Amino acid sequence: MVKRIKDNLRIIGMSFEIELRQNLMDGFVLFGIVIQPLIVAFMALWMLKDKGPDFAIFIVVGSAMTGLWTTLLFNGGNSIRGERWAGTLEPLVGAPGSLRIVVFGKVLANVTQSLLSMIGCYTLISLIMGYPLTLSRPILFFISILLTVFSFVSFGVIIASLFILIPDFQRLQNTLEFPVYILCGFLFPIALLPGWTTPISIILSPYWAARALHGSAQGTLEINQIFISWGLLIIFSAIYIVGSGALYRLVLKRARVDATLNTTG
Amino acid sequence: MNAIEISNLKRQYKTTIGVIKRQTKEVVAVDGISFDIRAGELFGLLGPNGAGKTTTIKMLTTLLIPSSGTATIMGMDVVKEAEKIRPRIGFIFGGERGLYWRLSGLDNLRYFATLYYLDKNVAKKKIPELIELVGLKGREKEKVEGYSRGMRQRLHIARALIHDPEVLFLDEPTMGLDPVGAREMRMTIRDLQSAKKTILLTTHYMFEADALCERIAVINKGKIVALNTPEKLKHTVQDLSIVEIEIFGIPPEFLEKVRNLEFVDSVAVETRDQRQILLVHTPKGPSAISDLVEALNGLRLGKIVTREPTLEDAYVRLVGGQM
Numbered sequence: 001m002v003k004r005i006k007d008n009l010r011i012i013g014m015s016f017e018i019e020l021r022q023n024l025m026d027g028f029v030l031f032g033i034v035i036q037p038l039i040v041a042f043m044a045l046w047m048l049k050d051k052g053p054d055f056a057i058f059i060v061v062g063s064a065m066t067g068l069w070t071t072l073l074f075n076g077g078n079s080i081r082g083e084r085w086a087g088t089l090e091p092l093v094g095a096p097g098s099l100r101i102v103v104f105g106k107v108l109a110n111v112t113q114s115l116l117s118m119i120g121c122y123t124l125i126s127l128i129m130g131y132p133l134t135l136s137r138p139i140l141f142f143i144s145i146l147l148t149v150f151s152f153v154s155f156g157v158i159i160a161s162l163f164i165l166i167p168d169f170q171r172l173q174n175t176l177e178f179p180v181y182i183l184c185g186f187l188f189p190i191a192l193l194p195g196w197t198t199p200i201s202i203i204l205s206p207y208w209a210a211r212a213l214h215g216s217a218q219g220t221l222e223i224n225q226i227f228i229s230w231g232l233l234i235i236f237s238a239i240y241i242v243g244s245g246a247l248y249r250l251v252l253k254r255a256r257v258d259a260t261l262n263t264t265g
Numbered sequence: 266m267n268a269i270e271i272s273n274l275k276r277q278y279k280t281t282i283g284v285i286k287r288q289t290k291e292v293v294a295v296d297g298i299s300f301d302i303r304a305g306e307l308f309g310l311l312g313p314n315g316a317g318k319t320t321t322i323k324m325l326t327t328l329l330i331p332s333s334g335t336a337t338i339m340g341m342d343v344v345k346e347a348e349k350i351r352p353r354i355g356f357i358f359g360g361e362r363g364l365y366w367r368l369s370g371l372d373n374l375r376y377f378a379t380l381y382y383l384d385k386n387v388a389k390k391k392i393p394e395l396i397e398l399v400g401l402k403g404r405e406k407e408k409v410e411g412y413s414r415g416m417r418q419r420l421h422i423a424r425a426l427i428h429d430p431e432v433l434f435l436d437e438p439t440m441g442l443d444p445v446g447a448r449e450m451r452m453t454i455r456d457l458q459s460a461k462k463t464i465l466l467t468t469h470y471m472f473e474a475d476a477l478c479e480r481i482a483v484i485n486k487g488k489i490v491a492l493n494t495p496e497k498l499k500h501t502v503q504d505l506s507i508v509e510i511e512i513f514g515i516p517p518e519f520l521e522k523v524r525n526l527e528f529v530d531s532v533a534v535e536t537r538d539q540r541q542i543l544l545v546h547t548p549k550g551p552s553a554i555s556d557l558v559e560a561l562n563g564l565r566l567g568k569i570v571t572r573e574p575t576l577e578d579a580y581v582r583l584v585g586g587q588m
Contacts, residue, residue: 010379011380021368022368072306086362086363086364086365086366087362088364090328090358091377094326094351096351096352096380097381163271254533256327256328258332259323261328
């Protein structure tokens with residue numbers, strides 16, 4: 001059991017390293033990591049320059065989360081697609097190491113690089129514009145960031161399985177982008193949405209991440225409410241991770257029946 | 266003891282035709298094949314493009330689920346016990362895909378060593394050994410995108426051997442290699458055979474199969490049409506002679522005319538540069554030449570020779586002239 005955990009941690013580490021190194025050698029991905037967040041951060045802060053820091057931090061956190069989700073959806077999804085096109089998905093599936101663990105490492109790399117780039121870009125632009133971003137509860141905010149990574153990664157592992165199952169799934173990538181922004185309350189509270197959407201938001205772990213981040217950044221949540229958000233984030237993320245085991249078994253069996261592990265069948 | 270046992274293995278695909286009126290069509294890629302491979306044997310699977318060779322290997326390497334029939338590797342079922350089989354097999358598919366081009370050869374091997382649960386210290390020792398074995402020493406830190414086709418193919422071999430598997434599946438490992446690269450690859454395969462690995466090899470090159478394989482199965486349209494040692498397969502065409510006629514363009518009606526001649530067993534066409542070589546299998550030997558020249562009257566002919574049949578001719582006869 002201990003050896004299995006150690007082996008899986010090594011796979012996560014190696015998959016993280018491989019994904020990151022490949023991304024850093026890809027000009028298009030580098031644009032998404034460095035240039036695009038700088039533009040988004042500049043525009044977001046420029047539009048908010050007269051509205052005061054309380055409102056600004058909500059938008060900054062929200063727009064950073066939307067950027068994070070977009071990067072995860074596109075880089076993570078395209079990475080699986082890239083494996084299929086490069087013919088490396090078959091060797092990955094044919095190796096004893098679990099594909100789910102490999103995907104976990106890949107998604108973790110994408111979320112981490114995106115998050116670091118977002119934090120860097122917003123800090124840099126706010127400094128250049130002389131517009132300090134104040135955090136109401138900085139320690140709770142940074143713990144929330146760490147949990148947000150866990151939340152996005154576990155959600156990303158589930159989403160990545162769709163790219164394995166359906167070779168043409170990239171056609172539907174855009175349709176997944178906005179519903180998650182809206183249902184998870186990245187840019188505005190979910191209280192503004194119709195009541196029937198609330199149960200969907202509640203079972204999405206990024207919703208709890210957004211709630212904890214917004215609450216700790218603006219000070220709009222009590223400490224115990226932030227703890228509840230963390231708890232539910234961890235519970236739903238853990239459910240995704242546990243459930244992804246059975247999901248990947250099903251998806252890989254289907255892919256082996258449908259011959260979709262390679263573009264050449 | 267058999268390392269691989271295959272019984273009535275079948276694989277079919279569904280494809281759709283048409284845009285508005287969509288029709289589903291079933292294509293049989295592998296049609297109820299059966300054969301066994303002994304532990305330590307180098308077994309060849311030969312067949313024309315689309316015969317079902319790669320589909321067979323993909324089923325045996327647990328990457329495709331058979332539609333029906335069974336296959337076992339070291340006694341383990343490829344569907345029910347796929348996870349137990351994977352650490353004990355290695356595979357490469359011909360061509361240049363299947364590697365991370367933006368990474369170095371060394372990083373590709375490090376990644377797969379981790380995926381095969383190789384201990385860190387074991388991997389540190391094993392990777393340089395493999396790099397040396399496949400002749401990539403000194404180039405291992407360069408990106409794969411800068412490698413030649415032969416170097417990529419050799420990296421594939423190193424990757425397949427990273428966990429020292431008992432059974433190897435090599436799908437056209439010399440495809441697209443230059444003669445020197447292909448010869449080096451054959452030497453590597455021979456070394457693997459000496460190391461008592463069980464190897465299932467597919468190739469288009471008959472001399473390669475003849476030189477390397479202990480037994481050969483010929484597959485055509487998803488079915489095994491012959492299975493024997495290279496020597497015994499050659500015997501199947503011993504009653505025939507091969508007349509090779511150099512032609513500069515042969516229209517299909519002339520080909521049909523030759524095929525329908527009473528003394529002709531089978532016909533195949535090979536293209537070499539601007540010329541075509543018409544290969545006529547006939548029991549009549551050199552005396553068939555005058556009748557053949559008459560049947561091809563009006564076409565520009567070159568050199569005509571008669572020779573003894575080879576394994577390639579046996580193969581051509583078995584697959585009905587498809588090359």
